[in-house]
Amino acid sequence: MLPAKIIMDNRKTFLAYNEFRKDIFSRLAPRDSEVILYLLPWLLSINHPAFPGYVKNLAHPVQVKNINTEKKIIQSQPAFHRRFSFRGEASLLKPFSSVRWIQGLYTIGSAGSIGQTSRSDCDIWICIRRDDFNDGLREQLQEKARLIKDWLDTQIRMPVFFFLCNVEDIREGNFGQVELESSGSAQKNVLKEEFYRTLILICGMIPLWWVCWSPEGDISYEETASGFARDGESDHDFLDLGNIETVAPREYFGATLWQFNKSLTQPLKSIIKMILLRMVVTSPADELLCHSFRKHILAGGKQPFVDPAFFVTRLAFDYLRDKDEKLFAFVRKCFYLSYDMKLLTKN
Secondary structure, X not given: OOOHHHHHHHHHHHHHHHHHHHHHHHHHOHHHHHHXXXXXXXXXXXXXXXXXXXXOOOOOXXXXXXXXXXXXXXXXXXXXXXXXXXXXXXXXXXXXXOOEEXXXXXXXXXXXXOOOOOOOOEEEEEEEOHHHOOHHHHHHHHHHHHHHHHHHHHHOOOOEEEEEEEHHXXXXXXXXXXXXXXXXXXXXXXXXXXXXXXXXXXXXOEEHHHHOOOOOOOOOHHHHHHHHHHHOHHHOOEEOOOOOOOOOHHHHHHHHHHHHHHOOOXXXXXXXXXXXXXXXXXXXXXXXXXXXXXXXXXXHOOOOXXXXXHHHHHHHHHHHHOOOHHHHHHHHHHHHHHOOOOOOOOO
């Protein structure tokens, strides 16, 4: 198991990086980001008829892990009350003995990066443990999320999509539940690699994968995860969503087929993802993009950070520049157009 000091150092760096991503999100979409990053986890953690997401006869209270330690959310509760003309002054984030925990809320994709544009949506994974939610309570949580989404659709410009995921399924790479949006059952670790590389932790537990790294190398993720499991989840704020070492060729094939489908509606985005797929397939000896990105963030220690979209753009340009001049020029335009940037130089 990794020494505690390394884990805590990595945790500190990840949280600083996560705030960096939230800041980008806030700068690019001030009003929408405030709702998604702070109001959303609060709405999921309360159940009152004055607020969106109220489910009558909710079987058990549901809250997002660590929400009571999120200072900005706690401080914003009076503003949340005023927004919905609620006159009560007491906090609705009450302690419950029978609470069922949402382990974490995470974005996946372009939010909080240079890839975020006025056309971007926001995919959010709501991660729960299967044993904590029987079928009835899971359906109630889905209903709660649907009601909140209906309200969001009328209040913010950025489309938001929720995906209710079991921690155990993510750990095993079973993404059938998100199949309609991202062909999860075909992509498996391709989707998991993108998740680890692009996520923003909105609220909840830190993915253990993100802190399971050492500059010395030779780290056993399984041994570290087992150590935390023995300690009990209440003793730390890390969530075991599983390791990722490699991606099978058939999964790259499935991801490629899915991009052909997506290209009918999002051609620029699909071209970029196809180039990244080509880059990793033709460089099998190289580490996964998420591994390279994690090392770049954690090894740097302090800001300035880079966001994942800029990171992969730079890698793609380096990969193509000396291979095919015409293809490089074309792909560069695709990146810039997709990111709403102007092509100012020929470099």
